[in-house]
Amino acid sequence: xxxxxxxxxxxxxxxxxxxxxxxxxxxxxxxxxxxxxxxxxxxxxxxxxxxxxxxxxxxxxxxxxxxxxxxxxxxxxxxxxxxxxxxxxxxxxxxxxxxxxxxxxxxxxxxxxxxxxxxxxxxxxxxxxxxxxxxxxxxxxxxxxxxxxxxxxxxxxxxxxxxxxxxxxxxxxxxxx
Amino acid sequence: xxxxxxxxxxxxxxxxxxxxxxxxxxxxxxxxxxxxxxxxxxxxxxxxxxxxxxxxxxxxxxxxxxxxxxxxxxxxxxxxxxxxxxxxxxxxxxxxxxxxxxxxxxxxxxxxxxxxxxxxxxxxxxxxxxxxxxxxxxxxxxxxxxxxxxxxxxxxxxxxxxxxxxxxxxxxxxxxxxxxxxxxxxxxxxxxxxxxxxxxxxxxxxxxxxxxxxxxxxxxxxxxxxxxxxxxxxxxxxxxxxxxxxxxxxxxxxxxxxxxxxxxxxxxxxxx
Numbered sequence: 001x002x003x004x005x006x007x008x009x010x011x012x013x014x015x016x017x018x019x020x021x022x023x024x025x026x027x028x029x030x031x032x033x034x035x036x037x038x039x040x041x042x043x044x045x046x047x048x049x050x051x052x053x054x055x056x057x058x059x060x061x062x063x064x065x066x067x068x069x070x071x072x073x074x075x076x077x078x079x080x081x082x083x084x085x086x087x088x089x090x091x092x093x094x095x096x097x098x099x100x101x102x103x104x105x106x107x108x109x110x111x112x113x114x115x116x117x118x119x120x121x122x123x124x125x126x127x128x129x130x131x132x133x134x135x136x137x138x139x140x141x142x143x144x145x146x147x148x149x150x151x152x153x154x155x156x157x158x159x160x161x162x163x164x165x166x167x168x169x170x171x172x173x174x175x176x177x
Numbered sequence: 178x179x180x181x182x183x184x185x186x187x188x189x190x191x192x193x194x195x196x197x198x199x200x201x202x203x204x205x206x207x208x209x210x211x212x213x214x215x216x217x218x219x220x221x222x223x224x225x226x227x228x229x230x231x232x233x234x235x236x237x238x239x240x241x242x243x244x245x246x247x248x249x250x251x252x253x254x255x256x257x258x259x260x261x262x263x264x265x266x267x268x269x270x271x272x273x274x275x276x277x278x279x280x281x282x283x284x285x286x287x288x289x290x291x292x293x294x295x296x297x298x299x300x301x302x303x304x305x306x307x308x309x310x311x312x313x314x315x316x317x318x319x320x321x322x323x324x325x326x327x328x329x330x331x332x333x334x335x336x337x338x339x340x341x342x343x344x345x346x347x348x349x350x351x352x353x354x355x356x357x358x359x360x361x362x363x364x365x366x367x368x369x370x371x372x373x374x375x376x377x378x379x380x381x382x383x384x385x386x387x388x389x390x391x392x393x394x395x396x397x398x399x400x401x402x403x404x405x406x407x408x409x410x411x412x413x414x415x416x417x418x419x420x421x422x423x424x425x426x427x428x429x430x431x432x433x434x435x436x437x438x439x440x441x442x443x444x445x446x447x448x449x
Contacts, residue, residue: 021304031203032377033306069303069310071338071348118307125354133374137306147199150192154185 002166007053010045014061017041018068033137035144038065039109040152042080046087047096047105048160049167054084072124079116083109096160099153106149110142278442292407294328294444295319300344309352309377311335313443316343324405326446332411332434333357333399334443345445350412351377351437358403359412362396364389370397370412370431378438380413380431387425391418397431407446 017037025034038061046054062077070076087105094101115138122129149156297319301312315321317340327334327347335349348355351372359370359382366389373381385391395415401408413433420427 018304022302025304026302028200029204030199034304065304069301069305069312069346071308071310071346071354114307117305121307121354127354127356127371130353130374134307137374141306144196147192147196151189151196154189 006049006163006166007057010041010057013041014038014057014064018065022069030140030144033140033144035148036110036113036141037145037148038062038080039083039113040106040145040149042084043087043102043105043109044156044160045163046084047091047102048163051085051088053167054087055081056084058082058084072120075117075120076113079113083113086112097157099150102153102156103146103149106145107142110145111138114138114141292444292446293448294446295321297327297345297443297445299440299443307353307374309349309372309437310338311347311349311440313345313347313445314343315445316341316345318342320447321345321445322447326406326410327443328410328446329435329440329443331436332413333406334435334437334440336405337445347443349437351380351433357406357412358400359397360400361389361391361415362398363392364395366390367400367402368397368429376430378433379416380433382415382429382431385427385429391415391429393418 021034021037042054042058042061045057058080059077062080063074065076065080066073086109090101090105096102118134121127295315297313297315299311300314303310311334313327321337321340323337323340325337327336333350335347335352335355337345338348339346349372350357350370353372353374356369356371359368360366361368366386368382368386368389369384370380370382373379375381382397393415397412397415399406399408399410399412411434413431413435415429416432417430418427419429
C-alpha cells in the first residue's frame, strides 16, 4: 500500500515537473536555456528507491515525454531508464548524505541524457554537429540543474529516506565519499 | 546540528538568489536600460517620497486628514466603482482576445486563398533545449496527414511529423534537424535553410552557390523543391552574411518572419 502511494506521488511529481518545464521554465530560464528536472527526478528515484523502480519509471516517463512532444519514441525512455539504473550503482559506492554526490550524479546524468539525445538526433537525421553551441547549452543546463539540486537538496534528503524505507528492506552500508 | 541546519538554509537562500540574478541578467535587454540611472532612482525614490511627505506635513499641507469621514465614504464609493470598471475591463479583454484570434484566422485564410487550409491552435511546445517542435490541436479527424505544411500569417512554420486523431506534432523550421530548400527572392538562387543551435530564433542558410549575390535584407521563400513545402511561402529575411576563407563554406543568418515564441494560431495546408 505504502509502495503504491509512493509511486503515485512520484507520478504526480512527474506531472508537476512536466507542467513547470512547459510553462514556468520557458520564461524563467538562463539565456534561453531551461533546466532538465526529469533527470533530477529519475536520479532521485534510482538513488533512493533502487534500480528496479529507477529503470521502470525512467523508461515509462521517458516514453511518455517522447509521446507528448518528442520526435522519436523510445530514446528518452532508454536514457532515463539508464540513469535510474546507474543511480543505484552510485548509491552502493557513495554516500547519499553528501551534497557533492548528488550534484556529481546530476552533472553526469544530465550530460549523459543530453549527449545521448543529441548524438541519436545527429545520426538519425544526418545533420552536421554543432559542437561548440551544443557544449554551451549543455554547460548552462548543467549549471541550472546544479543550482536547482542545491535548492531542493533538503527536500530530496528528507523525502528520499522516506522512499528508501518504503522500497529498500535491507540496509546498505555505504562507503562515505 | 542546529548550526549545520542554519548554514544549510542560508546556502539554499543564497543559491535561490544566485539563480534569480542569473535568470534576470541573462534575459535583460541590454540596449534599453540605463542601469545606473535605474539603480539610483530605485535607491533615491523612497527617500525622496519620505522627505516630500515630511515637508508637506510641516508646512500645514495635511488637509488630507481633515475630513476623514467624508473621505472614507468617497473611498468606498470609488472602490466600488473601481471593481465595476475592472470587471468591465476583464470582459473587454476576453472579447478583444477572441476577436483577435478570429481576425487572425480570417487574415490567414485571405492571404493563402490558393491553398485549402485547416486552422489550428498551438497547444504544447517543446521542453528540450535542442529541438523545436510544437503540438497543434488538429489531427487525422480534421484531415491532417504527416508532411503537410504548416504556416502562419507571417510565413512558414514547419511541417507535420506525426499525427493522432486530434493532435499533430509539427517540426518547426528553427529545429536543428529541419532543412528547407529555399530561394532568394531577388537573385532566385537556391539555398538550404536549416535551424541552428547557436540561436534558436534564427535560421542558417547553407549551400549558397559560389556565384550567388547575397544582400542583407533579402527575402527568402520556399523553392518548392523537396516535396514537402509548396513554392513561394515566405520564410524570413537575411540578417547577416558570414564570409569564410573558403567561399563554398560561407553562410548567412536569416531572421524568420514568424516569431516562434509567440506563435498561437497556425494553418495546415491540406492540398499540395
